[in-house]
Amino acid sequence: MQLNDNKRISVGLVGLGRLGRQHAENLAFRIPHCTLTAVCSVKEEEVEAAKRDLGVPYGYTDYEEMLRNNELDAIFIASPSGFHCKQIEQALAAGFHVFSEKPLGLYIEEALRVQEAVIRHPNQVFMLGFMRRYDRSYAYAKQQIEAGAIGEPVLVRCYGLDPAQAMPSFLQFAKSNYSGGLFLDMAIHDLDLARWYLGAEAETVWAIGGSHRYPELEQLEDAETGAALVQFEGKKMGIFVASRNCAHGYHIETEIIGTHGSLRIGTIPEKNQVALMDDRGIVRECASGFLERFEQAYVDEVIEFIRCIREDRKPEVTVADGVQSTILGYACKQSFETGQLVAVHHRK
Template sequence: MKKIRIGTVGLGRLGRRHAENIAFRLPSAELTAVCSIIPAEVDAVQQEWGIPYGYNDFAEMLKNQDLDAISICSSSTEHCRQIAQALEAGFHVFSEKPLGIGMEEVLSARQIVEKYPGQIFQLGFMRRFDPSYVYAKRKIEAGYIGKPVLIRCYGIDPVSAIDGAIAFAAKSGGLFLDMAIHDFDLSRWLLAAEAKSVYAVGACFEYKEFAKYGDVDNGAAMLQFQNGAMGLFYAGRMCAHGYHVETEVIGTRGSLRIGTVPYKNLVTLANENGVTNECVGGFLERFETAYLNEMEHFVNCILTDKKPGVGVIDGVQSTAMAYAATESFHTGKVVYLD
């Protein structure tokens, strides 16, 4: 059986998870090379997993003719540049979101991707590959809730991860680009509609450190879509009970919800503290299956020469929504999207 040989750049929390999936959970893929600007990360993965090639320079990895594809899990600021370099070098490319942190470079990335139609490009909006969201999409398409008229999305990171969020704030692009972009993409996908206008607000209620980056610890946005549907979005960094991602779609004949309570599993605990259910503690736990499914989708698209379900246009449109929300937050005005 043919295996797709993949080189990955970025070995942080998410980069390492993707690397593990490629190396150990995808029979049709092989982790052939790893790259990080932190030598210790490369050395550890090579020694522990027996990976043949290790690099601290992305350009050097792209010279490796034993590779078929590149997985980009580096800092958001590097995505556009590395996407262009990998495609120009002849590789298929998977890139984590966001497509970029500026609209100019995002549009440039679109041009680059469209310049190489013979190569597979997939963007990492993993929630589209989560079984519950896939099920909800099918129910909406089958008409179970009638015509969708409103989507409500909550995305709240655990407060236990606040130090990491503050450290990353300078490179994140802000709350709406770094966090709410997943919900913006979901809204386009579940409603099958593009955004028309957005009004956003936010503030540093507890962690003033974000303010020096023009960012907030909590923000909300109201959107109207071109088909008239409405969207309510909340993103925050102070969830006390774990990692809370919740989505509700209301239609003309019903509604559905995904993740109303972020249960860790189906176990209910009862003791002197009462009756409780533990909650998931982070995105790697909540979307473990989705991360595996999206990389499997990428590999299968290469093997079958099919267009991925999530592409560069999805990155452009969701980024435009995030930037419009950020602009609205800063100006206090409604922003209209083209």
Template structure:
């Protein structure tokens, strides 16, 4: 049995660089031996700084490297599906960042590719399931501590200082919109906690401070109510203009109790007492808030490759969340209640 999984990573942006660093330095039984980016300077900088053996600006060339065991896809979202399929066809295990695809047709093609390569391990980066607090809440639900979950409330709010960068990106690339790009994590968590698929959804939202969102046919802040197939309920709030920081909060109300995760988005356990009063600083972004979760999910993937077992997050999770996300988007754009239409090819 192999003792080390040798990785090549494509995409060295902010999140890709963090993943690359985790693989290179923080995960036992994992080794980063190849990096790929269309930016030659990024490739050279990482190679020289970390002593990485192989560097590429052409993804197809990296896939010819037979010293690799697995490909980590952390490129812009629009490339995920094609790169997943190519990596599987080339004989590699694949870990892909979310989303599975920006378009449902692409996500379904990726699912078909994954399912036609059953000998390969595939995992999708829904990292919140690997956050210690979220995993602990799931355990409490399974142990019956709150009875039957009947309602989930999810807040996903990006920090206001990130707005300029996001608008610049969104005007040049298709992000999928607020519900597919941001709320997709909350949709996945809701499916996981409520143990059911979303049946109907009604979404609203608007551009309240930044009219540029109207031009993008997107919402600066949006909200949705959902009914699950098992009759339970969901409330989702997503926004890109949170003044106090990166605010991710989840509440699960059950018949015998309630769980809350992240009620205040604390940066750490320090409380500051000064002339402003009593203050706690907030997390500044997703890399800071979910730093450990990003590490734990890849550890899980490595363990699955080494022991030939399937991860808990599957390609179907990506497809089902995408289907629900498109229903959210449709409801926001039309103002109508939307019934989520699942496909016979996807098990629910």
């Protein structure tokens, strides 16, 4: 391990929206050996607010201009999904380490192009934001599986449900930015987790969906609620339910069934350990959204990115995870749109 104890990693962040602003605060205040040196957004007011509130010295409305800042070591991408691939390729070509939010790309060809770019730059760290792998409960479940606690994992069942309360802000997001749709945007975390826990790639997918409360999602060629049934290699299985219309809050639940037991994560997705007892009975509040539920994971994944740069090693989440999850998410989208069973051509 090569470690220069005094070396701070200087980061430039692009995208200061719902998640990017939180990443900016984490990079500025919560990540050891890291300095948030520059921020970029097409919205000048967001750049000015980040400079003022977080003490960031450089602000840009032009991404390519930020890439010319030679004080930077790494680029952190939290822009809308349709920009990820191009911005990753540009940052790698300019010599930077790169962290990108999920999904890697919205199309298979662009994801494969990024994979080639990462391979062409072996001395630069690339990491994708599959933060659930850094959540303490998900990481503990993985350790249990590896220790043989449930035997051979054979089926993963996931619920990824966004709060209905967030629908107005999601509709704005979906209209202004092409999100890739329910499966590539939301279910992608669960698709990645299933690959991770099962240790297998998908072979076939059947996906369905509908928009019952918010039919305007159909005009965006998206679904409010969807489900996918996935056959993985070795006759392993995945069941994925995703929705943007969860009345009780942000419900993320995962079950891994093995030959000798099972594990469940977040079965009742409580906000905290408090039970309120009053004339309604016993009330346990639900987590309100991704920033609250995965607060620790958003910090820990970035701590790992910075450590990888300082220690000259590669993170566990690779560009190949990004490619395979995009291939699987895209197959779900195709199946939903065509009503057909879709074969998944994963690339090893």
